[in-house]
Amino acid sequence: MCDQVKKAVAKFGRERQYLLEILGYLQTGRSYLEKETLLAVAAELDIPAAEVYGTATFYSLYSTVPRGKHVIRICENAPCHIDGAAAVLEAVKQHLGIDVHQTTADGLFTLETTSCLGICGVAPAMMVDDDVHGNLTPELAVSILGKR
Numbered sequence: 001m002c003d004q005v006k007k008a009v010a011k012f013g014r015e016r017q018y019l020l021e022i023l024g025y026l027q028t029g030r031s032y033l034e035k036e037t038l039l040a041v042a043a044e045l046d047i048p049a050a051e052v053y054g055t056a057t058f059y060s061l062y063s064t065v066p067r068g069k070h071v072i073r074i075c076e077n078a079p080c081h082i083d084g085a086a087a088v089l090e091a092v093k094q095h096l097g098i099d100v101h102q103t104t105a106d107g108l109f110t111l112e113t114t115s116c117l118g119i120c121g122v123a124p125a126m127m128v129d130d131d132v133h134g135n136l137t138p139e140l141a142v143s144i145l146g147k148r
């Protein structure tokens, strides 16, 4: 992974302002960022490891723990909440048999909640991997997961 970190730094730059881009690059195609990767990024950028870890754990698009093949993020902000996000979340939890921050036993799905996905006009919304879905009902959300 150290080679990948050097590659990312060469691509984006050694400045702290590129930390998000570097972490995104390093997580592409992987389910999480390992501790060794975070330490290598801190060393390459010459910034505290706590800052890199803090960034990686603050943003829901990054993870420092292994996740499933597909990551489901259900928006929990007010517009989605008002339009039924809690019912969508409950249906997905029941369908998968897991709670938020858990992964199915087969490793296929990890369930997360997230802040606004930027499509409040079609609330409630969820994101499955890189695909955003709106105007959800509990049934539609479960149906979308069944196609994975």
Ligand code: FES
Residues within 6 Å of the ligand: 075, 076, 077, 078, 079, 080, 115, 116, 117, 118, 119, 120, 123, 124, 125
């Ligand atoms: S509040 Fe849910 S998409 Fe904006």
